[in-house]
Amino acid sequence: MRSSIRSLILPLAAAALVLAAILGAMHLILPGLARRREQQILGANYVIVETDRVRLALPRLPKAPQEALAQRLAADFEGFTTALYRTYGEPLDLHPVEDRITIRVFATHADLVKFAGRHMKQDLSHAGGFYDPASWSIALTLRPPRELLPVLYHEATHLIMDRSARAGSPAWSLWLAEGMAVYFEHSGVVGGRPRLGGADRRKAAAVWALARQRRHIPLAQLVRGGPALFRGKLASLAYTEAGLLVAYLLEGAAGTLRQPFFRYVDLERRPGPCPPQALEASLGVSLDTLETDWLNFLKGAAR
Numbered sequence: 001m002r003s004s005i006r007s008l009i010l011p012l013a014a015a016a017l018v019l020a021a022i023l024g025a026m027h028l029i030l031p032g033l034a035r036r037r038e039q040q041i042l043g044a045n046y047v048i049v050e051t052d053r054v055r056l057a058l059p060r061l062p063k064a065p066q067e068a069l070a071q072r073l074a075a076d077f078e079g080f081t082t083a084l085y086r087t088y089g090e091p092l093d094l095h096p097v098e099d100r101i102t103i104r105v106f107a108t109h110a111d112l113v114k115f116a117g118r119h120m121k122q123d124l125s126h127a128g129g130f131y132d133p134a135s136w137s138i139a140l141t142l143r144p145p146r147e148l149l150p151v152l153y154h155e156a157t158h159l160i161m162d163r164s165a166r167a168g169s170p171a172w173s174l175w176l177a178e179g180m181a182v183y184f185e186h187s188g189v190v191g192g193r194p195r196l197g198g199a200d201r202r203k204a205a206a207v208w209a210l211a212r213q214r215r216h217i218p219l220a221q222l223v224r225g226g227p228a229l230f231r232g233k234l235a236s237l238a239y240t241e242a243g244l245l246v247a248y249l250l251e252g253a254a255g256t257l258r259q260p261f262f263r264y265v266d267l268e269r270r271p272g273p274c275p276p277q278a279l280e281a282s283l284g285v286s287l288d289t290l291e292t293d294w295l296n297f298l299k300g301a302a303r
Helices: 001-042 069-090 110-118 145-163 174-186 201-212 217-222 235-249 258-269 278-283 287-301
Strands: 046-050 054-058 101-106 129-132 137-140 186-190 194-195
Touching: 001 046, 046 069, 069 101, 069 194, 069 201, 101 110, 101 145, 110 137, 110 145, 129 145, 137 194, 145 174, 145 194, 174 235, 194 201, 201 235, 201 287, 217 235, 217 287, 235 287, 258 278, 278 287
Parallel strands: 054 101, 101 137
Antiparallel strands: 046 054, 129 137, 186 194
């Protein structure tokens, strides 16, 4: 009996060892293959760096090899995502992306369009960059780091929120999806410590001035606005106001709206469009009252 058990255990143990060896080899080999494939897709004129969370490609430019810049961008991205998960992982139900996120930075918008036309599915009207849900990747147009990082944080916010959804990409209300992304654009490092999100003082002052003249987008219109608002002639103002509204919900009212706002985001994450009245129901205030308090917040933020 013992010999039969031993004869059964030994092959199983051997098989387990072989499987572990195969998995270990794959763990070592696959990242190298993925990087090699990326190099083949982009060509030799791109620098590719990898960290635990990102595979980032940057064009080699004359007299500027770009290796140092690529390393810096990858490190900044790591710092942003680490801070985002640490601060908002639990309240927003964000889960770290298991695979490396691919970020491709192109020398010109024409290069981006040429590549995206073959490998990605996205509206290419935004010259700065975009996130492609079909390939879970980000494409950007090269610019100075101070201008490039906000675009990177914006698109990374879209990707991380979508990847954390329970059942695929949810039908986020546009004001929320873009507002969160615009809010987290204003991230960085202050005094050696990461700073997540914020309200742009100049934009807060601009919206406050427009509101005094009744030329801003009322919150009822902003919250219910769809592609026509966020892709039309008022798009820039809609993006700005959405980001400032998220700033108020996270930072204003002495923090009393944070938890109700998190509950609202949870409703938005579920499959299908969120009912228009869900924001008011979650916050426990009407949009008229919310707008008054929000504009007062902008007045204070603009000082």
